[in-house]
Every structure is written in structure tokens, then in C-alpha cells.
Amino acid sequence: MRRIDTLDDIEEGVRALVAADARLAPIHAMVTAVPLRRSMPGFESLASIIVAQQVSTASAAAIWARLKTHVDPLTPENYLGRGEEAWRLAGLSRPKQSTLAHVSKAVLSGELDLLDLCALPAEEAIATMTAIKGIGPWTAEVYLLFAAGHPDVFPAGDVALQSAVGHAFGHESRPGAADLRAFAEAWSPWRGVAARLFWAYYATIRGREAAPML
Known part of the structure; x- marks a missing residue:
């Protein structure tokens, strides 16, 4: 499987996207850069994505810093060993505490191999991850984008x-997940670069970062 490992890969993907869909050219022209945003695959990377769910970038960064302080180093063994008091002090919500506990147990039991699944086709990797309680499609897809490339x-x-x-293409309301998934099929096999392009575009038009914290 081809991976997105370098900024050269990003540039190649952007060129291919603009050539295939001319509507993306003015969007690309508006952004300063399309970032790579890669992280090392493993428990810590997945944990950072879980922490970032449904909170602001600033809140996610604060919670992440506290979690790394109270569970150091951040490993499945240490996460389970420190227990609920450390999780609470870090500021994790109950659902996120539970998800990270389920992930930790799955990693330690061998049910979830966060390195090996990076080599799997996307559909198979997503199915493996979402079988763990608390992990949804968004979490799995973001992990595959940024940890697996x-x-x-x-x-x-x-x-x-x-x-x-929705803003880029003049929609009156933002498209839902099903509509956007169908819309994005036109950008295959570079949808991972298209996602980065639109996160960068969002940051440009809204003046704040929206890509998941890593």
C-alpha cells in the first residue's frame, strides 16, 4: 500500500487532486500549506485522537498534557495501573476513560495490534478497530490517516x-456524513490528502485549527 510519509507525497497528491477536480485549485490557492501531520503508530497516537474527540483544540491539548503527567509513560499497562483517580485528574470524561481502558485491554490481550493493522486495507483496519467498544469510524479513520499514512x-x-x-462548494448547509462520503469518492485514491486540504481550508476561513490533535 502506498503511504503518505513525506511532504513530497502531499504535493503529489494535491497535484493529482487538482488535475482530477479543477474546483480544488482555488481552494488550494487559499491555504498557506497542506500539512503532513504524521505520528508514530501505537497506543499513544490512538490515545491522543480519543482525547481530541468532540472538544476544542485548546481543551484537548490541556487534557492531553495532564494525562501525560499522571500516566507517564503513557502505555496500556500504565493507563490501567494508574486507575480512575489519575484519569479523573487528567480531565478525561467517563466515556473516554472507558474507551481508553477497552483499548488498553485489547492491546495487552493481543486483540488489537496497532502496528500490524497499519498494513491492512482501510476497510479491514476500520472493522478491526471499531470492534473495540468506544472506537467509532471517525477515530479509526483519523488513526489510519495520521499514524498509518x-x-x-x-x-x-x-x-x-x-x-x-459545504463552504467551499456553496452549500446552504453542511453535508452530512453519508453525503460527504459519497461526495469524496471522486477524490480517490487521494482522499487522505483531500481531507488534509480541507482541514487547512477550514483553518484559513475560520481562523482556527480544526484537524485532530496528535
Whole structure:
């Protein structure tokens, strides 16, 4: 599988996208840069994505910093070992505490191999991850984008991507996940670069970062 590992890969993807869909050229022209945003695959990377769900970038960063302080190093063993008091002090919500506990147990039991699944086709990797209680499609897709470097994943459930695409193409309201997923099929096999492009576009038009914290 081709991976998005470098800024050269991003540039290649953007060129291919603009050539295939001329509507993306003015969108690309508006953004300063389309960032790579890669992280090392593993528990810590997935944990950072879970922490970032449904909170602002500033809140996610604060919670993440506290979690890394109270669970150091941040490993499945240490997360479970520190227990609910440390999780509460970090500011994790009950659902996120539970999700990280389920992920920790799955990693330790061998049910979830966060390195091996990076080599799987996207559909198979997403199915493996979403079998763990608390992990939904958005979490799995973002992990594959930024930890695995998957080139053709588009997290259509992401509200910022929905807003960015709706704004870019003059929709009166932002498209829902199903509509956006169908819309993004035209950008295959570079949907992972298209997602980065629209997160960068969102940051430009809204003046704030919206891509998931890593």
C-alpha cells in the first residue's frame, strides 16, 4: 500500500487532486500549506485522537498534557495501573476513560495490534478497530490517516470537514456524513490528502485549527 510519509507525497497528491477536480485549485490557492501531520503508530497516537474527540483544540491539548503527567509513560499497562483517580485528574470524561481502558485491554490481550493493522486495507483496519467498544469510524479513520499514512481515507463524520466542503462548494448547509462520503469518492485514491486540504481550508476561513490533535 502506498503511504503518505513525506511532504513530497502531499504535493503529489494535491497535484493529482487538482488535475482530477479543477474546483480544488482555488481552494488550494487559499491555504498557506497542506500539512503532513504524521505520528508514530501505537497506543499513544490512538490515545491522543480519543482525547481530541468532540472538544476544542485548546481543551484537548490541556487534557492531553495532564494525562501525560499522571500516566507517564503513557502505555496500556500504565493507563490501567494508574486507575480512575489519575484519569479523573487528567480531565478525561467517563466515556473516554472507558474507551481508553477497552483499548488498553485489547492491546495487552493481543486483540488489537496497532502496528500490524497499519498494513491492512482501510476497510479491514476500520472493522478491526471499531470492534473495540468506544472506537467509532471517525477515530479509526483519523488513526489510519495520521499514524498509518493511509492515502485514501476521508473521515466524513468530521464536522470541520463537513463545514469546509459545504463552504467551499456553496452549500446552504453542511453535508452530512453519508453525503460527504459519497461526495469524496471522486477524490480517490487521494482522499487522505483531500481531507488534509480541507482541514487547512477550514483553518484559513475560520481562523482556527480544526484537524485532530496528535
